[in-house]
Amino acid sequence: MSSTMSAPTFGISQPISMDFPNKKDLLLNKSLTETLKSFNCFEPSEETSQRVKVLNKLNFLVKKWIHLLTITRIPMDVDAGGKLIAFGSYRLGVHSSGSDIDTLVLAPRHVTRLDFILENFTAFVPIMTFKYSGIDIDLLFARLDMPTVPDNIDLSDDNILKNLDPESVRSLNGCRVAEQLLKQVPNQSTFCETLRAVKLWAKNHGIYSNAIGFFGGIAWAILVARTCQLYPNAAPSKLIQKVFFVFSTWNWPSPVILKHMENRFDMQNLSQLVWDPRRNYADRLHLMPIITPSFPEQNSTHNVSRSTLQVIQNEMKEAFKICEHVQKGKATWKDLLEETNFFCKYRHLIAVSINAEKEKEDTDFAGFFESRIRQLVQLLERNSQVQIAQVNTRKFKAPFSPGKSQWFIGLEFIQAAKNLDLTEEIKRFKKIIGNQAKEKIGTVQIDAAYVKKSKLITYISAAELKRGKFMKKDTSPEKENANRKRPTTTQSGDDVKKPRTAFNSIGSVQTTF
Ligand SMILES: Nc1ncnc2c1ncn2[C@@H]1O[C@H](COP(=O)(O)OP(=O)(O)OP(=O)(O)O)[C@@H](O)[C@H]1O
Ligand SMILES: [Mg+2]
Known part of the structure; x- marks a missing residue:
């Protein structure tokens, strides 16, 4: 008990267990990594370096574009900066071969969304999707209320959201969520490996899709992050089982939250967007709320319905049982992760x-x-x-x-x-x-x-x-x-x-x- 009393807090509560992995956990972890490799969960190193190249090139183009607009608009010689940043699964380090990269253009005050759209007049939607040197890119745009955008800009500072148009706030949100997620987990590499396994499992069990009412990438990431907070020293081989344990027995619709929400009285318009079932009737209807960790905190699973709730719960219960069998040597990770037949x-x-x-x-x-x-x-x-x-x-x-x-x-x-x-x-x-x-x-x-x-x-x-x-x-x-x-x-x-x-x-x- 005394060790729990003195345990540090991760997220909104103390951990359930501070145990470090034992020999068996480590062996199982090795086989988990091998199994993930056998499912082609990790992209070949050539593809990784191609992604890095593409992102560097696009970042260069963004800076150049902003520079060209700046010299026509601002008489003084200023370096207005600007940059392209990646978020989503690529930022979290859990993307797989062939998946797209979610990116965001950060522009200074004098560069507008209209500039962005006009430069790319095929884009009539806020997200622009294209292929660049073989890599699929989703490109968002945010105009910051700053004369220049420095390379070391801190996006986790909430004040950055002041005076922005709603679209820019939404676009920034993805990056801010990714930054916070990585800050909230006690160990990033165990988080990543566990998340990779959980995403693969969810995809192969037909329950990975925000649009259809299951969970999308961000919701699974938050569930894994919360589990990492509850078992801060555990290895992925243990964490994956704990994900299924914690959330198959979760008291829904209690929300899953990674950090305390702070009131921002100075940003009333954005505070209204914060998930709050006491205030917003629509939020009361959410069946499995999984709340994003950055202001304005929102539910990432508002599409969940009575059916998808049942299906997700059933799948998690089954997965937990399989994990128990894996621990006992009666089943393998492949049994857990392989694709199942829908029909x-x-x-x-x-x-x-x-x-x-x-x-x-x-x-x-x-x-x-x-x-x-x-x-x-x-x-x-x-x-x-x-x-x-x-x-x-x-x-x-x-x-x-x-x-x-x-x-x-x-x-x-x-x-x-x-x-x-x-x-x-x-x-x-x-x-x-x-x-x-x-x-x-x-x-x-x-x-x-x-x-x-x-x-x-x-x-x-x-x-x-x-x-x-x-x-x-x-x-x-x-x-x-x-x-x-x-x-x-x-x-x-x-x-x-x-x-x-x-x-x-x-x-x-x-x-x-
Ligand atoms: N329902 C949602 N609620 C809140 N944020 C979301 C939601 N859907 C997407 N986002 C934001 O946009 C980012 C990119 O979304 P996307 O669906 O590509 O997920 P991802 O984490 O990149 O997983 P995937 O590997 O499936 O691409 C997310 O990481 C998240 O920050
Ligand atoms: Mg993505």
Whole structure:
């Protein structure tokens, strides 16, 4: 007890354990690193040096661009500086091969967003995406209220946000969050390695996507960072298990917070953006709040729904069990991290497709739709007979129609489900999205159809159908029997009791919408 009493504070509480890794932890850690390598989690060194080169070059171009604008606008000979900085997973050191780099241009007062847009008139959205020497770049812009932007600028100082336009505040936020995250963790390298493993696991289990209502990169990073604070000396092999332990038993919707929030009475307009369920009604509805660590602190998971909450929790519980087996030598890290099969979990599915009536090359139909498909999930969830509606985060190209993208939603019904008819929900979704599409990207055709599992093969290839490991309830043989008796809220569809009536009702009466 006395050691806990004297323990330092990391984040908003004292740690749970200050234990250092033992021999077994270190051995398991070695095998974890090997397994991550086998999944190509680390990019080849040539790609890393290419990224560094590209960032240096772009930084040079930004400075040059700002310099050219400065000499036309300011009569005196000033070095207005300016710079390009990276944030997101690249800044955290957890990007993998082929992933893009999130970057931000920091410009002095006399260079405006309009300059930025005009120089790059293809960009009608705040984020500009392009490929430079083979590297995908997302570029944001922030105009600071300073005459010059020095190279050693401290972005973690909140005062930097004063007098900025809201877009610049938002753009700066990503960088400020990354800086704070790295400051809040007791050991950056264990944080990075654990986060790499957790991201790989989440992607391979179909629960990595902010747009679809799961967690995105930043939310997973905060969960891992909080775990690192609670177990400051633990090795990644231990931390990964603790991530699943802490957050599968977390008392949601209690928020996950990395540091105390401070009031900024001098920045009222920005203080209003701070996540605060006492003040903002919308914040009270958040089911799994994971709060960013820099002012204005915001929830990074506002898209989470009843279904995604259940799916994430189930996945974490399963992952925790597998980690326990790994500790006991009964399972391997590969068992934890490998890709799982989505379709084995559900007997009832809806196929949703979007097809552009006219091919427009520069329109991101898939991106448009991806950020809206959770609206269908929300509509389905309002039906009290639907227990889970899970979107497969993988989208598919329709085999004979290249302009067509399709998504699948797995459905699980409550046990007593009867005469289920989802026609209304689907109709409303098609109407809402059709109208939004008309406004934003042009006319599209949206189709949604109930698909029997046996008919999936007419939608996607056999290879896709079989892709990934078919999930069992538990990896230990002794648990297999016990699992058969468990009720319907589990992951595998095969031994779940089927609501026959619902199945027949949708399957035979209402097959297309
Ligand atoms: N929902 C969100 N809430 C708050 N900040 C966000 C959110 N989504 C993105 N951001 C900010 O933008 C940054 C880049 O977002 P992105 O989705 O690329 O995540 P990432 O951490 O780079 O992971 P990935 O490896 O998937 O690219 C995040 O690190 C975060 O700072
Ligand atoms: Mg990113």
